[in-house]
Amino acid sequence: MKLSEIIQHAKGTVLNPSILAHDYEISGGCGADLMSDVLAVVKPGAVLLTGLCNPQVVRTAQMADVRAIIFLRGKQPPTEVIALATQENIPLISSDMGMFELCGRLYRAGLHSFETNWNGFHE
Amino acid sequence: MSDTIQELYGRKGRNITDRDAQEITRVEELAYDLKISDVMTRDVKSLTPADTMRAVVALLRQNRISGAPVMEENSLVGVISQEDLMRALADDDRDAPIHKYMTRNVITVKSYEPVVKALETFARTRVGRLPVVDENENLVGMITKGDITRGVLTAIRRDYQEEEIRRYRASHLFEDIISDRTSLILRYKIKQGDFVNGGQASSHIKRALLRLGAPPQLARQCGIAVYEAEMNLIIHSTNGGVLRVQVEPHRILMQTSDDGPGIPDVKQALTPGWSTASPLARSMGFGAGMGLVNIQRCVDKMELDSTVGKGTKLLMEIHLRPDEKFKAPPGASETPSV
Ligand SMILES: Nc1ncnc2c1ncn2[C@@H]1O[C@H](COP(=O)(O)OP(=O)(O)O)[C@@H](O)[C@H]1O
Ligand SMILES: [Mg+2]
Numbered sequence: 001m002k003l004s005e006i007i008q009h010a011k012g013t014v015l016n017p018s019i020l021a022h023d024y025e026i027s028g029g030c031g032a033d034l035m036s037d038v039l040a041v042v043k044p045g046a047v048l049l050t051g052l053c054n055p056q057v058v059r060t061a062q063m064a065d066v067r068a069i070i071f072l073r074g075k076q077p078p079t080e081v082i083a084l085a086t087q088e089n090i091p092l093i094s095s096d097m098g099m100f101e102l103c104g105r106l107y108r109a110g111l112h113s114f115e116t117n118w119n120g121f122h123e
Numbered sequence: 124m125s126d127t128i129q130e131l132y133g134r135k136g137r138n139i140t141d142r143d144a145q146e147i148t149r150v151e152e153l154a155y156d157l158k159i160s161d162v163m164t165r166d167v168k169s170l171t172p173a174d175t176m177r178a179v180v181a182l183l184r185q186n187r188i189s190g191a192p193v194m195e196e197n198s199l200v201g202v203i204s205q206e207d208l209m210r211a212l213a214d215d216d217r218d219a220p221i222h223k224y225m226t227r228n229v230i231t232v233k234s235y236e237p238v239v240k241a242l243e244t245f246a247r248t249r250v251g252r253l254p255v256v257d258e259n260e261n262l263v264g265m266i267t268k269g270d271i272t273r274g275v276l277t278a279i280r281r282d283y284q285e286e287e288i289r290r291y292r293a294s295h296l297f298e299d300i301i302s303d304r305t306s307l308i309l310r311y312k313i314k315q316g317d318f319v320n321g322g323q324a325s326s327h328i329k330r331a332l333l334r335l336g337a338p339p340q341l342a343r344q345c346g347i348a349v350y351e352a353e354m355n356l357i358i359h360s361t362n363g364g365v366l367r368v369q370v371e372p373h374r375i376l377m378q379t380s381d382d383g384p385g386i387p388d389v390k391q392a393l394t395p396g397w398s399t400a401s402p403l404a405r406s407m408g409f410g411a412g413m414g415l416v417n418i419q420r421c422v423d424k425m426e427l428d429s430t431v432g433k434g435t436k437l438l439m440e441i442h443l444r445p446d447e448k449f450k451a452p453p454g455a456s457e458t459p460s461v
Contacts, residue, residue: 040413040417062326
């Protein structure tokens with residue numbers, strides 16, 4: 001799924017549009033507020049949905065090659081966090097939706113879940 | 124090895140700043156990395172047992188040294204020092220042969236041993252200079268504490284220069300790594316509780332690996348492992364710690380160390396979901412109790428060594444498969460540089 005489609009589903013706003021020169025193909029999704037959980041499941045090229053807005057979210061994304069981050073419930077990260085993400089070339093998106101709702105919408109729209117293979121769960 | 128360099132140099136009881144700590148650890152590391160042959164004096168002034176004590180006075184004065192080895196037909200039979208000379212002068216015995224006053228039980232060090240070995244010998248024996256011999260017991264040099272200080276300072280200066288080269292000419296460095304000539308060491312001091320800068324060191328490490336031509340999958344594995352380890356220093360250590368990465372041609376070694384509080388039950392710490400993270404750390408998204416599990420998943424070998432009251436050491440090692448070798452980043456020159 002393209003990042004632009006995901007932004008539409010999320011009714012989201014891009015917080016650092018300067019780095020969105022072109023659209024990205026997103027390989028799958030992961031929703032978590034615990035950074036080690038993200039690092040445990042996520043594969044390169046994913047979108048991360050989270051309720052946290054601190055610099056560690058961006059660092060975690062950078063380490064795991066997360067392609068974009070969506071902050072839920074309309075949360076606005078501090079400017080330092082936006083600056084860090086811009087420097088690391090990671091698009092930040094703010095959405096008014098909650099975790100359950102946006103995960104559900106994206107999953108239903110066909111975005112692959114990176115949580116299904118965890119510990120042999122599901123598959 | 125019981126004494127640290129810091130103890131040998133007598134810094135006991137003095138307050139050590141962060142900066143000192145970093146320098147000391149580097150000096151300690153150098154004491155293990157540098158060989159005695161790297162710092163010793165090669166141009167050895169020696170005497171024979173039949174020479175007189177007058178010759179000792181002349182030699183020590185001319186060369187501004189405090190002692191010299193005594194050689195008989197290419198083998199080391201003793202050392203003669205200022206103290207021996209004093210005894211001869213006290214006896215008013217300048218024309219006596221050296222063998223009357225020299226020390227015969229010569230303590231030597233081997234040229235291929237690390238400098239720390241010489242430091243230990245100096246501390247243990249209280250002698251000021253040591254003859255250096257090779258594997259066949261042939262004299263190849265002399266070493267003093269001054270030689271060691273000079274050698275360490277030169278190495279630190281070289282470190283700084285290499286740092287510069289690293290920064291501006293990373294493209295040349297990967298060639299050295301490919302050709303087995305170099306191992307690259309990156310080290311960072313990590314502050315306890317520093318959530319704002321947390322992850323910065325890991326971010327540098329991952330970027331450096333990519334610049335060096337590491338495949339993205341490898342850089343990602345290392346990035347995740349060092350990030351979890353770095354955050355553990357920030358979250359769980361008492362005074363922060365050190366993160367060190369050594370990039371070698373066939374493997375990457377990553378290590379964190381701190382001086383407390385230590386882990387009471389290492390097995391429990393390794394259990395998925397176990398966490399003692401503080402409410403603050405949890406509010407920042409940590410405390411899933413999955414960090415060590417994630418690290419294990421990313422590396423080929425992990426060792427967690429911890430003692431309550433002393434500290435924790437975490438060793439992580441990734442072996443490079445042939446297809447994971449560092450490759451020239453685009454635009455790098457083809458000819459290896461010196
Ligand atoms: N450097 C350290 N010093 C002291 N305790 C540590 C250290 N690293 C890990 N631990 C202990 O191991 C536990 C598990 O670590 P980890 O798997 O990274 O999970 P988390 O950091 O989320 O708690 C920690 O909660 C802590 O009790
Ligand atoms: Mg942890």
